Structures are given as structure tokens and as C-alpha cells.
Amino acid sequence: MNVLKVSSKSSANSVAGALAAAIRDEGESEIQAIGAGAVNQTVKAIAIASGFLAPTGVSIFAQPTFEEIEIDGEERTAIRFKITSKKD
């Protein structure tokens, strides 16, 4: 599965479009965010994608978990959002 990587500078609308496409194609997706700004953009993207998918009867659900990752030799804590979907 493709993991969408979101930063504080990511456009919530663009991430929402990519997320909605992944849900339509595969029914689920994953998003990784590091830092408060990135987490905020991710949550906005999920809310926007919900609006994109609602007219097709699809609801999406997020399950955030902590993930330890290494960037440039430094340990960082990321949030990984598992996104699943359900059709009415």
C-alpha cells in the first residue's frame, strides 16, 4: 500500500484528493505525519476527503498510532494514520 507522507506545508486539499483516490481504488490508505503542523494538515485532509466521498455513500475512519522513525540519523516520533472505509 502507498503511504502518503504529509508535511506542515502540504496542501490539505491536495492530500484530500490523493486520499480519496486511494480509498476509491483500494478501500484503504495510510498517511504519515511528523510534527503538529503536519498532523493538523492530515486531519484537515481527512475531513475534506470525507466530504469528497460522502456523495458516493463511502465513510472513512482514521486510526492514529505512534511510530518511531529515523531521519538523518535522528530518532523522531511520527503519527501514522490508518484510513479504512465503509460503504453504506
Next chain:
Amino acid sequence: MNVLKVSSKSSANSVAGALAAAIRDEGESEIQAIGAGAVNQTVKAIAIASGFLAPTGVSIFAQPTFEEIEIDGEERTAIRFKITSKKD
């Protein structure tokens, strides 16, 4: 239903405890957050609460939506998280 209000200064652990208690009692809950810092604390609280509930076979799912609210006569955009649960 009780709505948990989270700010950027809220302790993620305390919110997680309140959320886990609400899920145990009612099976669902709602959280309101205004601003990136508050959204980040909310997501961390959901991840922590998932860990509290996992040993009892309960998974939780977040559905964020935008909500327009008025604070001191000013229009603000909040994120409202609907939290539902499922038992294995």
C-alpha cells in the same frame, strides 16, 4: 453525549484517560479542537487511548469534520472528532 474540549495545553494522557472512560461507558465520544496545537494533542490522545483499550479487544475510529463556532463574537473553525468503537 459529553463533548471533550481539547486545547493545545491539554495533556494528551489526561484526554486519553477521559476518552477511554467514555468509550468504555458509552461506546462512543466526541472531541472538539481549535487550532493546530489542539488538533495535535487530540490525535496523540486518540493514539494513547487506542493503546489503553486494545487489551480489552476494543478498537477506536476517528471521523474528523469541520465545525464553525463562535468564540467572543468571532467565527472560528473547529475540528470535531466523532469517535466510535468496535469490539473484536
